Amino acid sequence: MSKQEPDAPTGTQECCPGLLTAPLDEDQAGELAKIFKALGDPVRLRLLSMIASRAGGEVCVCELTPAFDLSQPTISHHLKLLRQAGLIDCERRGTWVYYWLLPGTTDRLARVLARPAGQPLPEPSGAVL
Amino acid sequence: MSKQEPDAPTGTQECCPGLLTAPLDEDQAGELAKIFKALGDPVRLRLLSMIASRAGGEVCVCELTPAFDLSQPTISHHLKLLRQAGLIDCERRGTWVYYWLLPGTTDRLARVLARPAGQPLPEPSGAVL
DNA sequence: GGCCTGTATCGACAACCATCGATGCAATCC
DNA sequence: GGATTGCATCGATGGTTGTCGATACAGGCC
Numbered sequence: 001m002s003k004q005e006p007d008a009p010t011g012t013q014e015c016c017p018g019l020l021t022a023p024l025d026e027d028q029a030g031e032l033a034k035i036f037k038a039l040g041d042p043v044r045l046r047l048l049s050m051i052a053s054r055a056g057g058e059v060c061v062c063e064l065t066p067a068f069d070l071s072q073p074t075i076s077h078h079l080k081l082l083r084q085a086g087l088i089d090c091e092r093r094g095t096w097v098y099y100w101l102l103p104g105t106t107d108r109l110a111r112v113l114a115r116p117a118g119q120p121l122p123e124p125s126g127a128v129l
Numbered sequence: 130m131s132k133q134e135p136d137a138p139t140g141t142q143e144c145c146p147g148l149l150t151a152p153l154d155e156d157q158a159g160e161l162a163k164i165f166k167a168l169g170d171p172v173r174l175r176l177l178s179m180i181a182s183r184a185g186g187e188v189c190v191c192e193l194t195p196a197f198d199l200s201q202p203t204i205s206h207h208l209k210l211l212r213q214a215g216l217i218d219c220e221r222r223g224t225w226v227y228y229w230l231l232p233g234t235t236d237r238l239a240r241v242l243a244r245p246a247g248q249p250l251p252e253p254s255g256a257v258l
Numbered sequence: 259g260g261c262c263t264g265t266a267t268c269g270a271c272a273a274c275c276a277t278c279g280a281t282g283c284a285a286t287c288c
Numbered sequence: 289g290g291a292t293t294g295c296a297t298c299g300a301t302g303g304t305t306g307t308c309g310a311t312a313c314a315g316g317c318c
Contacts, residue, residue, distance in 0.1 A: 019174065020181040020235065029171040029178075036174070040166030041276080042158040045148065049158075052149040061295065074277055076296055095285055095294055106149065106242045113239040115232060170306080190265065203307055205266055224264055224315055 020115050035109060038085035043068060044078045051088055051099050058100040149244050164238060167214035172197060173207045180217055180228050187229040 024032070039045060050067065051059050065075045079099060082088045087106065090099045153161070168174060179196065180188050194204045208228060211217045216235065219228045 019178045020230070020232075022178070022182050024175050024178040026171065026175070029174040033169055033171040033174050036165050037169030040162055040169040042155065042162040043276085045158040045162050045165070046153050046155070049148045049151070049153040053151050065295090070276090071278055072295070073279080073297080077276075080296080092284080092295085097295060101149070103149075103244055107244065110239050110242040110244075113235045113242065115236065115239075172306090194265090199306090200308060201265075202267080202309080206306075209266080221265085221314080226265060 018112050018114060018116065020113070032109075032112065035085045035087070035105060038081050038087060041078070043070065043075075044082055047075070047078055048082060048087060048101070052101040052103075052106070054100075058098040060096045060098055062096060064099070147241050147243060147245065149242070161238075161241065164214045164216070164234060167210050167216060170207065172199065172204075173211055176204070176207055177211060177216060177230070181230040181232075181235070183229075187227040189225045189227055191225055193228070 019032075039048070046068075047064060050064060061075070061079070064079070065072050068075060079088070079090070083090060083099075085105070086102060088099050089102055090097055092098075148161075168177070175197075176193060179193060190204070190208070193208070194201050197204060208217070208219070212219060212228075214234070215231060217228050218231055219226055221227075
């Protein structure tokens with residue numbers, strides 16, 4: 001486990017200065033889109049937040065599955081997608097499998113979305129909601 | 130324009146303390162998933178970064194369309210999705226249509242993904258990449 | 259008015275995705 | 289060893305999505 005497909009770049013380019021400062025090239029856009037797509041589902045968002053907000057840092061699948069009105073294979077599928085996006089990782093311990101957050105990936109997204117502290121933004125229509 | 134469907138919540142709940150601190154409820158997850166889904170496409174990510182990183186704050190569609198190997202209706206479609214997600218807005222000025230970033234939405238995502246400064250994260254497997 | 263240009267919408271189609279039941283595999287317990 | 293439990297994988301299926309050409313609409317120009 002934790003080693004099935006080389007989908008999670010795990011460490012590739014910490015560089016990119018953010019979405020909001022310079023146009024992304026195709027490679028950066030493709031790589032980031034994979035991660036955002038993984039977050040683009042309510043079930044996966046809830047799974048991720050359940051895992052990330054866990055006190056001990058890790059959660060057993062047996063706690064995640066009953067929290068949803070979905071079949072066990074469906075939850076397993078969503079966890080796999082989150083793992084392939086590099087957002088979480090897991091380990092089998094005896095009968096059970098535990099998942100935890102990989103904070104590097106969420107940190108990277110937060111940086112990519114962050115606006116460099118007081119960017120001008122001449123607000124042609126204002127709109128800072 | 131700017132007023133076609135009430136899809137962009139524009140200002141709904143600045144509250145939610147973040148993905149990583151407490152489990153999301155279904156409503157929050159559904160709402161956030163819509164925005165992340167809009168970011169889950171390389172073309173839309175590049176469009177957004179082209180718009181956001183623009184010096185004057187706004188970009189004419191006539192500059193965006195030729196930057197891609199895609200048809201004009203396809204670009205228009207992607208811009209519509211970004212707008213429905215509350216990430217950008219637009220205005221027609223004469224013959225041309227101009228788009229700009231709504232920084233409130235990206236700010237909100239950045240906050241949602243940010244980890245509250247020195248969260249423990251006992252790292253059962255380390256993995257801070 | 260009529261034409262041209264820029265952009266949005268429509269309808270169609272192929273590709274992808276979320277979901278399920280069935281099944282397989284791993285580890286424990288008897 | 290055999291039974292049981294926890295989780296992953298497989299195959300199928302209906303719904304969603306990215307893309308296109310055709311078309312409609314809006315505004316400027318003659």
